[in-house]
Amino acid sequence: MKRRDFLGGVGAVGTAGLLSTPALLTMTRRASAQDTDIPVGLLFSLTGSVAVVESTLHDAALLAIEEINAAGGVNGRMLRPIIEDPASDPATYADRARRLMIRDKCVSVFGSYTSASRQAVLPVTEQRKNLFWYPTLYEGRECSRNVMYGGAVPNQQQDDLIPWAIENFGPRFYMIGNNYVYPKEENNYCKTLLEKHGGEVVHEEYVPLGHSDFSSVINRIRSEQPNVIFATVVGDSDVAFARQYHAAELDPAKMPVVSLTRSEVEVKAIGGEAAAGHFSSAPYFMGTQTPENERFVEAYKSRYGADQVTHFVSEAAYFQVYQFKAALEKLEAGNITPEAIRDAAVGMTLNAPQGEVLIDENLHTHLWPKIGQWQSNGQAEVLVQSANRVAPLPYAAYEGQRCTGQGLVQG
Helix, strand or coil: CHHHHHHHHHHHCCCCCCCCHHHHHHHHHHHHCCCCCCCEEEEEEEEEEEHHHHHHHHHHHHHHHHHHHHHHHEEECEEEEEECCCCCHHHHHHHHHHHHHHHCCCCCECCCHHHHHHHHHHHHHHCCCEEEEECCCCCCCCCCCEEECCCHHHHHCCCCCCCCHHHHHCEEEEEECCCCCCHHHHHHHHHHHHHHHCCCCEEEEEEEECCCCHHHHHHHHHHCCCEEEEEEHHHHHHHHHHHHHHHHCCCCCCEEEECCCCHHHHHHHHHHHHHCCCCEEECCCCCCCCHHHHHHHHHHHHHHCCCCCCCCHHHHHHHHHHHHHHHEEEEEEEECCCHHHHHHHCCEEEEEEEEEEEEECCCCEECCEEEEEEEECCCEEEEEEECCEECCCCCCCCCEEEECCCEEEEE
């Protein structure tokens, strides 16, 4: 038995409170029986700059695996999580993905948060004809047959948000984001919606990932007096920006920050008072009132602590494991391959915490857009919710390009 598999098994079950010691010993023995267990890779950073978010995705995915195994596994076979820590480094993501797919023979890998890490794993996944389950909102403009996209694409976050923000606050938008592909593509789509709905960009700027001094940004905002701050800063940068915005006594009732990336985990770090009054667009908030979400939140808090929060990326990391399980259940034991799992998953619906989601033929997910206003208790009050789940259009900003079940179609 590999030491790493054993430690992964202990981490997955030993602290869960869901399985007894005999069950742990059973899983340890099974870990060496690769013909009975189903190896699954978990590729989320537990250290480094994005660990504050990715560790929660790891926890949510692991919770789902534990629940599935505690309920008898998949057709009697246990899911065997093999855990790698890519330490927030894109090159390490690629290296560890290759290890999981080749050495450990994982039939699927769940992982990553940033677009840079997904793009690092993508060529490895396609070369190995494996399957990478990516839970994060992202910028679209990608159409791989080897990636299962669980998060929102621009049309699923912005089509309702932009006209709503213009109507409620005004047409003048100030764009602030980190300097990488996701904010730039989201801003590109936002500009098309602003033009359509009579809005305008008064200023657009980007700061490095991890940037923490927003004094000059706040001075420009004070000078420009926009109606809306359209924010795509992530992680520690968002925390710093929100705190400094609040300290500058800028009023969210007059100039709110409208974010595509701020979730409960960032708000917890920001502090409820500093986050209160601002807005996020997402398919899921922790307070979503469905039976599935009540069970998810209760299980997550029981497993990881009463002070922990769920959010729109951890929710996708959780439900994607259940999508994987449902696809496996359609397959014969001798036909568990990445391609077979993908084909079985297409068209499948699942009652996720946010509502019933569906995997499109383009491997993206139909989701339930919502607009929430942050409260001082760290939770969001949902003000707007789509009446129906919304189809993913990863090339919505690019006329004449469509992601289909056959791949990218032009013209």
